[in-house]
Amino acid sequence: MISIEQALSLVKKHSLPTDRVTTLRLSEALGYVLAENMISPLSMPPFRQSAMDGYAIHLHPSPHYTLVGEVKAGDEKEPELKKGEAVRIFTGARVPQTANAIVMQEKVEVTSGSILLNTNVSPHDNIRPAGEQVSAGAIALQKGTRLNAAAIGFIASLGIETLNVYEKPSIAIVVTGNELVAPGEYLPPGKIYESNGVMLMVQLQQLGYHRPSIIKIIDDLTATIHSLREIIAQHDVVMISGGISVGDYDFVAKALNELQVEEVFYKVHQKPGKPLYFGKKHATLIFALPGNPAATLSCFYLYALPALEIRSGNTHFELTRTKASATEMFINKAGRPQFLKAIYRDGKVTILEGQNSSMLQTFALSNALVFIPETTENININDTVEVILLP
Ligand code: AMP
Numbered sequence: 001m002i003s004i005e006q007a008l009s010l011v012k013k014h015s016l017p018t019d020r021v022t023t024l025r026l027s028e029a030l031g032y033v034l035a036e037n038m039i040s041p042l043s044m045p046p047f048r049q050s051a052m053d054g055y056a057i058h059l060h061p062s063p064h065y066t067l068v069g070e071v072k073a074g075d076e077k078e079p080e081l082k083k084g085e086a087v088r089i090f091t092g093a094r095v096p097q098t099a100n101a102i103v104m105q106e107k108v109e110v111t112s113g114s115i116l117l118n119t120n121v122s123p124h125d126n127i128r129p130a131g132e133q134v135s136a137g138a139i140a141l142q143k144g145t146r147l148n149a150a151a152i153g154f155i156a157s158l159g160i161e162t163l164n165v166y167e168k169p170s171i172a173i174v175v176t177g178n179e180l181v182a183p184g185e186y187l188p189p190g191k192i193y194e195s196n197g198v199m200l201m202v203q204l205q206q207l208g209y210h211r212p213s214i215i216k217i218i219d220d221l222t223a224t225i226h227s228l229r230e231i232i233a234q235h236d237v238v239m240i241s242g243g244i245s246v247g248d249y250d251f252v253a254k255a256l257n258e259l260q261v262e263e264v265f266y267k268v269h270q271k272p273g274k275p276l277y278f279g280k281k282h283a284t285l286i287f288a289l290p291g292n293p294a295a296t297l298s299c300f301y302l303y304a305l306p307a308l309e310i311r312s313g314n315t316h317f318e319l320t321r322t323k324a325s326a327t328e329m330f331i332n333k334a335g336r337p338q339f340l341k342a343i344y345r346d347g348k349v350t351i352l353e354g355q356n357s358s359m360l361q362t363f364a365l366s367n368a369l370v371f372i373p374e375t376t377e378n379i380n381i382n383d384t385v386e387v388i389l390l391p
């Protein structure tokens with residue numbers, strides 16, 4: 001059995017960015033990761049820009065300026081200002097070369113044909129220099145950047161329409177168990193409704209991944225080998241839920257072994273999620289997550305998600321970790337490091353009741369996991385604890 005740190009570092013070591021790159025239109029690129037540094041074709045802003053509605057002035061010692069024209073956003077004109085002259089100007093407009101400051105209109109008294117400044121003005125005031133954000137030829141966004149709405153907007157502002165990104169991985173979710181019945185169907189005695197498949201699917205979609213395939217397998221060795229062979233061959237990442245523990249009807253480990261999947265690790269010293277498995281077959285990454293729904297989801301966030309992010313090209317991915325003060329006492333009886341479902345807010349964290357790995361109700365209320373090291377026996381009110389924010 002390995003430690004959490006060893007498991008995470010093995011996940012990172014064995015998860016490599018895909019070598020499949022695709023060219024997309026900007027409007028389709030949300031959630032993809034840049035496969036190359038994006039070099040800016042122009043300076044941004046492309047010209048000296050007014051940051052205010054007001055007056056562009058050619059500074060001189062007196063507060064009086066003569067008005068000689070107007071420049072609005074989008075105008076190409078370039079009025080020439082002598083010392084002591086001003087033009088009316090608006091936010092986003094090109095600042096005349098001969099102007100050296102902008103005065104906001106609220107700081108100016110206007111009389112016919114001239115203005116009087118009510119404020120001290122220094123050179124460059126309220127002028128956005130050309131290339132203030134990025135200059136032509138510089139790196140606008142680094143390779144490995146995951147594209148959010150702001151990145152898409154920024155790239156649009158550089159006039160770029162198509163870009164090279166890593167392909168998103170094809171993902172399979174495999175749910176195992178004779179007891180599983182699809183929601184909406186009749187529930188015979190002894191059966192339960194299947195929840196892990198849809199839970200992982202919607203989380204993946206919310207995180208920007210392609211919709212995964214969901215495949216159900218019964219608890220049978222031959223069926224498990226048969227299905228997994230095909231699924232592994234057809235996907236970049238396979239996430240199996242259940243059947244990975246030590247019960248007589250847990251066939252996943254045996255099947256993966258039979259299929260010559262290279263085991264990277266099996267079993268992690270943690271709670272929940274001890275029977276976590278990670279392996280590889282050629283370039284396909286295979287996670288077998290413990291079937292208990294809360295354990296499935298914890299292990300997904302902590303181990304499978306970093307692998308998916310790296311595979312997608314986002315090699316610097318880390319879950320956000322922070323410190324917070326505990327609002328309640330907690331006694332750690334696990335004898336293992338624990339991840340506890342919790343609500344984090346404003347630097348404080350509340351560890352919730354109902355931590356059993358079969359319980360999703362608690363997880364539904366959580367926005368964080370509290371990490372408790374094995375050596376911590378008690379958490380007292382106001383103790384500082386480590387918090388992992390859920391994405
Ligand atoms: P296993 O890891 O297969 O031994 O499953 C552990 C527990 O999780 C059992 O109570 C299973 O019934 C339950 N479980 C496994 N897979 C699912 C699933 N897809 N949805 C809901 N519960 C599950």
Ligand code: MG
Nearest residue numbers: 176177242243
């Ligand atoms: Mg099972």
